[in-house]
Amino acid sequence: MMGKPAYDPEDDDAGRDDRSQSDMYALRPVPRISIQAFCETDGIAVPIERAGEDRRMAKTHLKIHMGGIATAVEFYQSAPTPNLIIVESRAEPRQLLESLGDLAEYCDPSTKVVVIGHYNDVSLYRDLMRAGISEYMIAPVSIADIIAVISSIFVDPEAEPLGRSIAFVGAKGGVGSSTIAHNVGWAMSNLFKTEVMVADLDLAFGTANINFDQDPAQGIAEAVFSPERIDEVYLDRLLAQCAEKLSLLAAPSTLDRVYDFDSEAFAHIIDTAQRTTPLLVLDVPHMWTGWSKQTLLQADEVVITATPELANLRNAKNIIDMLRKSRPNDAPPKLILNQVGVPKRAEISAADFAEPLGLTPMGIIPFDPLLFGNAANNGRMLGEMDAKNASVQVINEIAHILTGRAEIKTKTKAGVSGILGKLKLRKKQ
Numbered sequence: 001m002m003g004k005p006a007y008d009p010e011d012d013d014a015g016r017d018d019r020s021q022s023d024m025y026a027l028r029p030v031p032r033i034s035i036q037a038f039c040e041t042d043g044i045a046v047p048i049e050r051a052g053e054d055r056r057m058a059k060t061h062l063k064i065h066m067g068g069i070a071t072a073v074e075f076y077q078s079a080p081t082p083n084l085i086i087v088e089s090r091a092e093p094r095q096l097l098e099s100l101g102d103l104a105e106y107c108d109p110s111t112k113v114v115v116i117g118h119y120n121d122v123s124l125y126r127d128l129m130r131a132g133i134s135e136y137m138i139a140p141v142s143i144a145d146i147i148a149v150i151s152s153i154f155v156d157p158e159a160e161p162l163g164r165s166i167a168f169v170g171a172k173g174g175v176g177s178s179t180i181a182h183n184v185g186w187a188m189s190n191l192f193k194t195e196v197m198v199a200d201l202d203l204a205f206g207t208a209n210i211n212f213d214q215d216p217a218q219g220i221a222e223a224v225f226s227p228e229r230i231d232e233v234y235l236d237r238l239l240a241q242c243a244e245k246l247s248l249l250a251a252p253s254t255l256d257r258v259y260d261f262d263s264e265a266f267a268h269i270i271d272t273a274q275r276t277t278p279l280l281v282l283d284v285p286h287m288w289t290g291w292s293k294q295t296l297l298q299a300d301e302v303v304i305t306a307t308p309e310l311a312n313l314r315n316a317k318n319i320i321d322m323l324r325k326s327r328p329n330d331a332p333p334k335l336i337l338n339q340v341g342v343p344k345r346a347e348i349s350a351a352d353f354a355e356p357l358g359l360t361p362m363g364i365i366p367f368d369p370l371l372f373g374n375a376a377n378n379g380r381m382l383g384e385m386d387a388k389n390a391s392v393q394v395i396n397e398i399a400h401i402l403t404g405r406a407e408i409k410t411k412t413k414a415g416v417s418g419i420l421g422k423l424k425l426r427k428k429q
């Protein structure tokens with residue numbers, strides 16, 4: 001591993017700020033993103049390091065490595081890429097473009113790249129933009145330049161929203177949707193070192209607090225009952241930290257209030273959360289209300305968990321049809337088959353289950369009461385209990401698929417139809 005750059009803290013000229021104070025004041029806090037910088041000179045490493053100490057960057061995770069693009073390429077052969085990579089290069093334009101091509105091979109699709117170069121060249125700038133580089137800055141750069149460029153990518157209201165929301169819902173109650181949501185959230189934060197927020201929308205009976213062994217005094221109820229107060233700072237105070245990069249917006253799981261919300265009740269909370277965190281896991285309870293439907297309709301991705309029996313198939317089919325129809329321009333929801341192989345239970349095979357839905361399951365998780373029971377009763381994640389377990393491997397695979405790092409494996413086994421007839425599912429067009 002490479003250390004931090006050595007620099008003289010007394011050297012006031014390093015990273016000197018030539019922007020006006022008011023420009024800096026106008027910048028809003030940068031969300032919880034991970035940033036890694038690869039620098040060739042102290043002239044760039046120092047202002048980046050100092051930018052990282054600015055209050056606006058307090059929520060970011062910043063690491064600075066010495067060594068330019070070649071070092072980054074080597075580093076990412078064995079490590080996941082962060083939300084933002086900043087690379088400094090003194091190479092001339094052609095060579096710079098070539099080495100960035102090497103880096104691109106190891107970059108996750110959602111990772112943004114900012115290049116700090118030493119050549120002021122318009123055609124280079126155009127080529128870099130065409131290659132998907134977020135910004136090209138020319139050395140020297142100031143602390144404010146760095147914060148401003150990061151803000152322009154991740155804070156600017158005109159920039160695409162930072163966070164992706166993934167809503168998990170069960171085709172029935174008790175199928176394991178919440179357990180899977182929490183474990184996939186944990187896996188994403190743990191595997192990809194990216195910040196994840198889990199929001200438990202089952203206010204009355206939510207189990208995220210149990211599964212993560214947390215007892216926060218405040219949580220999602222405070223936000224949903226005082227919508228006028230919600231902003232990034234307020235939301236921040238309601239979060240419980242469950243792991244280094246995993247925070248939880250917990251449900252109260254109490255019955256002293258009733259939870260009848262209007263259909264937009266969670267929209268502002270979700271929007272605010274997406275502005276602060278790259279990945280938002282929504283644990284949506286199995287119910288059909290205005291707000292639960294709206295939450296599914298608005299999510300970037302919907303994951304339906306089902307167990308292999310008939311009522312699950314019927315419900316999954318109804319949810320999938322509804323979402324396909326209402327979101328014609330989005331990918332269809334993703335399917336997980338859970339609790340597969342309960343002894344002595346008659347089950348629908350995965351192929352037969354998937355066929356009428358027109359989907360390949362993204363993951364099939366066996367019924368494993370020992371592992372799941374121990375994890376739940378100890379407030380531990382499955383991956384903490386037994387990282388090598390087959391179910392944990394499926395959870396990890398799902399985390400890869402949901403973050404665009406892997407594709408669903410299609411096992412083209414022709415399904416036996418006939419299930420559809422049994423269900424008497426009407427085909428309404």
Ligand SMILES: Nc1ncnc2c1ncn2[C@@H]1O[C@H](COP(=O)(O)OP(=O)(O)O)[C@@H](O)[C@H]1O
Nearest residue numbers: 170173174175176177178179339367368369372
């Ligand atoms: N694959 C599995 N094998 C055994 N038990 C499971 C499995 N998946 C979930 N469970 C258990 O099923 C119960 C219900 O899970 P939960 O996540 O609360 O379901 P849901 O959110 O769909 O209502 C929990 O006790 C959980 O530990």
Ligand SMILES: [Mg+2]
Nearest residue numbers: 177178202285
């Ligand atoms: Mg649940």
